[in-house]
Amino acid sequence: MITTTDDSARTEHSSMSKKLILLMSLACGMAVANLYYNQPLLADMGRSFHATAHQVSNIAMFTQIGYAVGMFIFVPMGDMKERRLLIAGLLIAVTISLIGIATAQNLLWINLASFAVGVTTVVPQIILPLAAQLAAPVERGKVIGNIMGGLFIGILLARTVSGLIGGSLGWRTMYWIAAAMMLALAIILQTFLPKSYPESRLSFAGLYKSIGHLIVTQPVLREASLIGAMLFGSFSIFWTSLSFFLEGEPYHYGSEVAGLFGLIGIVGVMGAPIVGRLADRFNAKTMVGLLIGICLFSYLFFGFLGTSLWALFVGVVLLDLGVQGAQVSNQTRIYSLIPEARSRLNTVYMVSYFLGGSLGSTLSGYAWSWWKWQGVCVTGGIMIVIALIIWAAHRTKT
Structure with a gap:
């Protein structure tokens, strides 16, 4: 049986401080960056290990698969364990994993270390349900949107920072710096995050069994998860x-x-x-459909005008707005379904999301090897069209 403690129930009606929201945003951005440092560095890594584009793209794939595995293992524990200690422990583990990448001597080594980084970099997906628990219902979409904004900026700045550091100091230096940052973040969050109260008294076996029950009984969750997978795959x-x-x-x-x-x-x-504020005020499903259309429009720029720098710029803005905005809207939808199961709902959604991302990384390597840029654009566009079909076919209203 699922129960909610008085303490966690009280947090449903309280407001979060701006400082706490900022801390959570920064933490999410810093942690999630570990997944994306490799993307601008793949060509440099390939030269270090004398690997082809397809072989080196597996580094990104293993990172994203690891993230999906880590979410399935650790994120549901947020419903039954004290989240602050769980977060600090995972940050120590990811510190060790990042050192593994920095010292890698061959492709097998770096693939295994990248998988370990993915498994242990799930801290943002534990922080988000914590924020949803602490936020008042009327401001939940805004709070999630603000924290997701920090997470998204972390994703994008990760590429900028790693590209600059990797280009001037070498890609290994980037991972030594990342390890130091994660160790510092573990200390900061253990000190300043509020203690959380478990929202479920399920056993471990019951907890993971309930995930399957949520998939079967929650059509909104299924729809949001499939759409998220396709959009992040295109990303x-x-x-x-x-x-x-x-x-x-x-x-x-x-x-x-x-x-x-x-x-x-x-x-x-x-x-x-x-987008988070609009999801609080308007129909979130409609917002998702609009944002899928924006993603599709971005790939038209990439495919037809990609040899022009300005078209790449416009396409990047549209793609990031569409993918990240759809994620905020989808997470606002699923967090409202069953309050005491938010970590498990988030597990289903984000595992699907990053499995889609790992599929996209794999397809990208093949598409580039066989058909170069036009193949990449067609493949990404197809994934977005699939997301649009899923959105149109499901009859959920929220």
Whole structure:
């Protein structure tokens, strides 16, 4: 039986301080960045290990698969364990995993270390349900949007920072710096995060069994998860191949410039808090459909005008706005379904999301190897069209 404690029930009607929201936003951005440092550096890593584009794209794939595995293992524990200690422990583990990448001597080593980084970098997906628990219902979408804004900026700045550091100091230096940051973050969050109260008294076996029950009984969760998987797959397709595209005709740019594209995407990410507010006021399902259309429009820029730098800029802004905005809307939808099961709902959604991302990274490697940039654009566009079909076919109203 699922029960809710008096303490957690009281947090449902309290407001979060701006300082706490800012801390959670920064923590999510810093932690999630670990997943994306490799994308502008893939070409450099490939040269270090004498690997092909397809082989080195597996680094991104293993990272995202690891993230999906880590979410399935650790994120549901947020419903039954004290989240602050869980977060600090995972940050120590990811510190060790990042050192593993920094010291990698071959492709097998770096693939295994990247998988470990993915497994242990699930802290943002524990912080988000904690924020949903602490926020008052009337401001939940705004709070989630603000924290997701920090997370999205972390995703994009990760590419910029890693591109600049990797281009000047080498890709290994980036991972030593990341390890130091995660150790510092573990100490800060253990000190300043509020103690949380478990929202469920299920056993471990009952907890994981209930995840299957949620998938079967919650159509909104199924729809949101499938759409999220397809959109993030299209997102990964673009970013995984971008460094290969930019180092060839007509651009001839290095990893530094590939990373700087992350700064452009921040323009789109700035819309995440606005999307969160709109999701509080208007129909979230309608918002998702609109944002899928924006994603599709971005790929039209990439495919038809990708050899023009301004078209890449516009496309990046649209893609980031569409993908991240749809995620905010979808998470607002699922967090309202069963309050005491938010970590498990988030597990289903985010595991699906990153399995879609790992599929996108794999398809990107094949598409680039076989058909270069046009193949990448067609493959990404197909995933977005599938998301649109799923959105149109499901009859959920919220």
